[in-house]
Amino acid sequence: MTRPLLSVRNLTIDYVGLASDFRAVDDVSFDIAPGEVFGLAGESGCGKSTIAFAISRLHRPPALIRRESRILLDGRDVLDLPAEALRQFRWREVAMVFQSAMNSLNPVLRVEDQFHDVLKTHGERDRSRRRERIAEVLRLVDIDPDRMRDYPHQFSGGMRQRIVIAICMALNPKLVIMDEPTTALDVVVQREILQRIDELRRRFGFSVLFITHDLGLMTQFCDRIGIMLAGRLVEVDNAATIHDAPKHDYTRQLWAAFPSLHAEHGA
Amino acid sequence: MTALLALDDVTKTFGYGDAMIHAARGVSFELKAGRALAVVGESGSGKTTCARLVMRDYAPDGGKLVFRGKPMGDRTDLVAYRRAVQMIFQDPFASLNPAHNIRHHLRRPLRLHRPELKGAAIDAEVLELLRLVQLDPERLVDRHPFELSGGQRQRINIARALAVRPEVLVADEPTSMLDVSVRLGVLNLLNAMKQEMRLGLLYITHDIATARYVAEDIAVMYAGQILEWGATASVIDRPAHPYTRLLLSAVPDPQIRFADPAGRLDPDAAAAVRQAAAVPTREVREVGPNHFVRALPG
Numbered sequence: 269m270t271r272p273l274l275s276v277r278n279l280t281i282d283y284v285g286l287a288s289d290f291r292a293v294d295d296v297s298f299d300i301a302p303g304e305v306f307g308l309a310g311e312s313g314c315g316k317s318t319i320a321f322a323i324s325r326l327h328r329p330p331a332l333i334r335r336e337s338r339i340l341l342d343g344r345d346v347l348d349l350p351a352e353a354l355r356q357f358r359w360r361e362v363a364m365v366f367q368s369a370m371n372s373l374n375p376v377l378r379v380e381d382q383f384h385d386v387l388k389t390h391g392e393r394d395r396s397r398r399r400e401r402i403a404e405v406l407r408l409v410d411i412d413p414d415r416m417r418d419y420p421h422q423f424s425g426g427m428r429q430r431i432v433i434a435i436c437m438a439l440n441p442k443l444v445i446m447d448e449p450t451t452a453l454d455v456v457v458q459r460e461i462l463q464r465i466d467e468l469r470r471r472f473g474f475s476v477l478f479i480t481h482d483l484g485l486m487t488q489f490c491d492r493i494g495i496m497l498a499g500r501l502v503e504v505d506n507a508a509t510i511h512d513a514p515k516h517d518y519t520r521q522l523w524a525a526f527p528s529l530h531a532e533h534g535a
Numbered sequence: 536m537t538a539l540l541a542l543d544d545v546t547k548t549f550g551y552g553d554a555m556i557h558a559a560r561g562v563s564f565e566l567k568a569g570r571a572l573a574v575v576g577e578s579g580s581g582k583t584t585c586a587r588l589v590m591r592d593y594a595p596d597g598g599k600l601v602f603r604g605k606p607m608g609d610r611t612d613l614v615a616y617r618r619a620v621q622m623i624f625q626d627p628f629a630s631l632n633p634a635h636n637i638r639h640h641l642r643r644p645l646r647l648h649r650p651e652l653k654g655a656a657i658d659a660e661v662l663e664l665l666r667l668v669q670l671d672p673e674r675l676v677d678r679h680p681f682e683l684s685g686g687q688r689q690r691i692n693i694a695r696a697l698a699v700r701p702e703v704l705v706a707d708e709p710t711s712m713l714d715v716s717v718r719l720g721v722l723n724l725l726n727a728m729k730q731e732m733r734l735g736l737l738y739i740t741h742d743i744a745t746a747r748y749v750a751e752d753i754a755v756m757y758a759g760q761i762l763e764w765g766a767t768a769s770v771i772d773r774p775a776h777p778y779t780r781l782l783l784s785a786v787p788d789p790q791i792r793f794a795d796p797a798g799r800l801d802p803d804a805a806a807a808v809r810q811a812a813a814v815p816t817r818e819v820r821e822v823g824p825n826h827f828v829r830a831l832p833g
């Protein structure tokens with residue numbers, strides 16, 4: 269295969285405590301190719317968001333990345349980036365939609381200004397050109413650009429989440445990390461947005477790290493999927509294989525617990 | 536069976552003039568003891584607004600909220616109401632206080648609303664609540680919210696609402712961040728509370744399969760209106776409104792890959808369905824036993 273865009277090697281992360289450390293991520297390795305959508309699934313608390321934060325260099329103490337860990341983006345070790353390079357790296361190289369996306373907008377800033385901040389830090393000086401770009405990416409997620417002067421609380425949870433996705437697209441990053449980006453969206457809008465992201469990544473060639481609890485959705489969207497259990501990556505394979513012929517017991521259990529739309533209710 | 540709680544033709548708007556948003560347009564529904572009503576629908580259609588109307592965080596602009604047969608004015612029985620009607624919020628990151636640990640979050644409602652519990656019994660109940668939502672009490676009880684994963688926080692919210700033993704529970708996307716096995720555990724817990732404690736449940740979700748799992752009745756919202764409602768099985772198996780059909784057709788299905796053009800949802804067709812669904816109408820048609828749909832324009 270071509271050189272991976274992202275290469276995670278032996279990633280081990282502890283939450284350091286007074287009495288003892290908690291190993292949240294345990295010796296995890298995987299690659300994401302340019303233009304590929306890679307999914308991470310696994311039980312609540314198994315370490316998915318912790319990995320996402322480390323790749324974005326947004327982890328904070330008490331999270332401690334152990335020394336043998338490597339995170340290479342385009343061959344450069346993300347964990348060694350100096351402060352100035354890090355500024356360039358955020359949004360331009362890697363952009364992240366947080367699990368708490370609907371809550372990550374600044375409540376006292378108009379939606380438009382949240383974009384201006386990101387675009388300005390990265391050199392676009394002309395306000396009207398910035399505004400054009402904002403309108404363009406808002407349209408990508410089906411938010412009426414006329415509403416860019418509204419404040420976050422004036423939007424529903426799902427609309428706020430789409431705005432955050434739009435901010436991530438604004439600078440054409442190489443890798444977009446999406447930590448449960450669509451939990452607040454109805455299935456139609458969810459499908460439309462992910463189909464759109466699927467088109468965009470084919471057009472612009474960015475890669476996606478996609479985290480969700482919805483294995484069905486993950487299979488529809490991802491090229492490859494990694495299954496995590498208690499901090500470890502227990503199975504990585506093509507999406508179709510994860511669905512049709514999972515090898516690990518835990519993956520099979522995940523499928524078995526999948527409630528069906530056409531089964532009777534539990535009462 | 537009479538309703539425990541009802542919204543009766545409730546309207547709620549935000550903003551003025553051209554920018555006015557009709558978040559709820561003539562919304563009516565009933566919550567009954569021991570039963571669940573699921574509310575599904577478009578993002579931004581007014582589901583959380585309905586929840587906040589039920590919580591009395593907003594007063595309706597028109598129509599009324601009725602609790603145990605009594606219309607609720609601005610301040611009617613507010614203290615008793617707050618105990619009887621609990622909510623699990625959509626956003627588990629915003630609804631926990633970062634300054635306090637989990638023990639504090641769960642002790643507080645117990646102290647306020649469960650006076651029969653004293654001293655050590657309170658702490659025992661805190662641990663029991665954590666176990667109920669499949670969290671390890673020893674590991675988590677002294678942690679702060681920011682030391683928990685998304686799904687763990689979501690379960691703290693659930694435990695906190697259950698602590699009060701409410702008569703009515705409004706659950707706004709309570710399991711969106713939970714993996715399937717834990718999700719099933721929480722849904723079974725809600726089902727058990729319905730049956731054993733006669734809980735009336737308003738279950739707001741985007742996950743229609745889970746709606747089928749917990750709710751006897753379902754309502755489909757679009758642009759502030761309930762478009763179709765009735766027995767969950769009937770609505771899901773024989774959807775009458777084009778928007779309900781669109782919604783059901785988009786439920787994630789691992790057999791359909793996005794990369795495969797045959798499986799693509801057509802955004803233009805979806806836009807046409809939405810446009811038609813956005814036209815307000817008061818006309819209602821009965822399509823089957825306990826199954827209703829708003830008349831379509833034209």
Ligand SMILES: Nc1ncnc2c1ncn2[C@@H]1O[C@H](COP(=O)(O)OP(=O)(O)OP(=O)(O)O)[C@@H](O)[C@H]1O
Nearest residue numbers: 283292312313314315316317318682684685686687
């Ligand atoms: N600041 C912290 N201090 C101590 N432990 C933490 C901290 N943050 C997270 N953890 C623990 O690390 C583990 C991994 O958390 P993480 O947020 O990565 O899980 P996740 O896989 O994203 O889960 P979810 O699907 O519920 O969001 C969890 O067990 C969590 O309790």
Ligand SMILES: Nc1ncnc2c1ncn2[C@@H]1O[C@H](COP(=O)(O)OP(=O)(O)OP(=O)(O)O)[C@@H](O)[C@H]1O
Nearest residue numbers: 422423424425426549558578579580581582583584
């Ligand atoms: N405080 C507010 N001020 C102005 N507009 C609001 C306010 N709260 C909600 N709205 C608007 O009312 C409409 C309904 O919002 P609501 O939060 O009820 O939607 P929802 O169905 O819960 O959506 P989601 O599934 O995305 O959470 C949206 O158009 C939203 O922008």
Ligand SMILES: [Mg+2]
Nearest residue numbers: 317367684685
């Ligand atoms: Mg997480």
Ligand SMILES: [Mg+2]
Nearest residue numbers: 425582583625
């Ligand atoms: Mg909502």
